[in-house]
Amino acid sequence: MKVGKMSVTDYQSDEKSYDCLFNDSLILIANNQLGDALKLLDLAQSVCTTQNQDLDAGDLLLELAPIKLTIAYIYQVQGRISEAKALLDEFRNNETVDHMTKLVTTNNYYALEGIPDSKSSIALRDLDYQARMHKLQQKLTKPQSNVLMKNKLLLQFHAHALSKSSKYFTKAFTSEYQKLYPGDYTFNVYKVLNQLDITISDVNDGNAEQCARKLYQHAKTDLSEPERISTTLLLVAVNNIMGRYDQCLSVLEKIWDSRTSETLIPALAGTLFGLLNELNYHQDDQRDSLSKTKAKQTSFIVALIKYFQDHGVSKCYNFAREIAFRLYQNGDEKAEDVLRVLQKEDPQDRLVAAALDGDNSKLDKVETLQSSTDINELLSTSIASMIPAPPATSTKRTFKPSISKVHKNKRKPRFSAKKEFVAAEKFNAADLDEERWLPMRLRSYYKPTKKDRKKGGQQGALEQPKDKKKKKSKK
Template identity: 25%
Template structure:
């Protein structure tokens, strides 16, 4: 083995080989003499990777297990480039601490959606400050920051807002735009995308074909941003300029074609949209979409199927997806599938009819969060917030009684808590909403060191400050202290911490903390106090005085009322427009002022109907008995009760 390795090394040293094919031939010749020659096997492995024969390289590694330990870097790279990024992370994590291995680890973690580890690896590479790699590391770090936002790990992102340096190269400007999209800052994203295009077009070291290849993904992202901004006409016009066949990455081409369907007014025919959607090319395993992209594309597919009335198929496929994950869960993909499943069962029905069709599903899936929120929304659409509140309260109570850690995580999830708090606020139950916020914040403070959603913690801390009780102020101070430790530049955390300390323990207020709050002089610098004082104190308008007389509104006297026009179809055949209509035509004839009955019976009947006029009392007997007062409907000529015979 040693002689064979020595002969191969000597052979390669005596020649000037630049072609990997020649290296492969020399390695194969040595392996033919001795299959256990690790030096030759290693040379063959490197040659195969340089020739982009990745599957063959993995076969060599599988056939020679001893080579996996010797060539750990090549093994990790072969796995990554073949599409098995998760296995590549495992191999690279056990390797040496070389810079090359860290690059492979960072890229593999990024593709396997372990963005936290990818961010950590790029941070270490950046701290080592290797000359010539600053630009590449900055570009890749920007991509990782955007993915952290999509994965709801935005607190780990290094950059929260594009700076001037990000807008100096088209790659970093594009990544800054993607980060802005993930945070919902669509206006900022549009600015960054335009900047990226301008920078790419200004490059002189790229050919026109290379520029076109770089501009296509930027244009695809622009179409999405314009669609989300509601500027569909601009998005449609821009989409028509994209040559889909020239997009080399099939994952990007697939997204581009789906976005073009969404932005096009010509595809109003759902069956045509369905055909075009399913005609888009599926990307290979080495160019797969990220999970958040796959979830959205799957939702689009379900919606397109519903539009062509494939309700049964959608209901079955979404039911399988829902059953694949234990309930309850806060997974966006599962809960969105539950919403679509409810839509499939309702079959285009709305509000009350949809509620009637969906409520039986809740009996089968009582812990389905997506279905629960769908029914809550339908209750609100039918103007029944009390039922929506009761539904969520019952769900929270069931999760609390289960005692499971995962169930309690769902019960205190920021989205569900915010939904219940908004329902309480809508009904004026502000104290209950504060209690709910404090309960959720307390749970996450004891559950996790970093807490959970920043918005939930800020809302809970603010609600606790309003109570002014010592316990609540202490809890608020604890919340804002943790937020301040995570990000000392966060204005909301600093302001909350100052407010909590000033009300409970003013001695803990440091000058550094006070300096982080904007000065009052800066906040009122553009306010003219003299002008406000000269304007005087505003008074209530007369119409706002809460008296009975002021609330009455009289008709304007100087405006003549216009006669309402009547359709010809509503007019009688003998209608005369010049003849004035009887204003009492809606009343019965006997109630009209000009009614005069004919005959003695009619006049006597009219006297009995007189309202407010004189009443003629009838004579009664000494016993005070009268037929009307007896209440028995006694007939004329009948016998009196208790007496035999005689007429009344």
């Protein structure tokens, strides 16, 4: 069911409830009415602040968090980066916000700022996806968890911290993920990259040809369907950097020809469609190659249209819509066949109806799509002021006075195995030995050993020898 467009005036009756205003703004965002949604969010923020004046600053900020984070998101989409960062900073520097708000704030802030490869490890540690997702597993929706998992894998890949034994690469996880998100091969792509030891630096540092060779050889081995498609999509990306498409085109055609008539993989079909279009533009001087490419493209489009007509487009409406308008843009007569199927599926799609009937009266007016900013104001604006400046790094160092403390390790008293602790109630002072303070040799019950008898009790001192002849003393 498609929701019709609405304006801010439709919500004036609900001004007293900022929750309703916030929910209605989300509907406007879904309809891509960002300007009206922003006005509604500003109104919701004002109502929320007025109705919660008794709250302290921390509690009020928590109450305003969903509204402000949504405003920051609209700023981000509109390219107003500095304003979006200013809103997110209110939550980043506040310790009273909850885990959910902290996660959204930190994640969106890094999305605004961008993460260079040299700082990917720091960002990965700061975001701490694993711990936060565990704490919020009951609050996060499935799409939110999906995005966070993809962000985690992307950062790990750039930080060279992606383990080959990761749970995301197991057969059980990938098969379960395909059931939840059919056609999404993100985790299989990372699995192939990790398995072939291909890093982001290998592609960026001019080793694309070596990476393409690895992927092409891997694609020819006996692989499961998700791994084969993931390898092929990676090969297309690397071949695109090289400017050569012979390797990926042959693999794509084999997969497309081997499919059954009941199955359609939008990622694969869209890639093949775009690749054939690209080759049409770059083979103007080669008549034989151009004619072969056009023949391949024609047969591919005919097979695609037949699938749409036989099975409908309910499961791949947006994909079929994209194909239809690409054909319409190229002046292909077959675009009308796809547009007819789309109109049958959704008669309320005004853009499809306008393309078929040639009547633009039902579309939005041009004034609603134009910016209200004067052209002279745009020209007078300095470009330097529009480019966000990198944050200045402070070189000041604060020295703390060193406090020297001597830490002595406390040792536990060592007792022999024979010694036992006597309980307080069993202790009797009369049983103690009265001579326990005397040395052992001086105690009345001491019996010297044979060795002690030889020493004579002088503790090792030697007796002075006696002179046999005494000298007479001189008088």
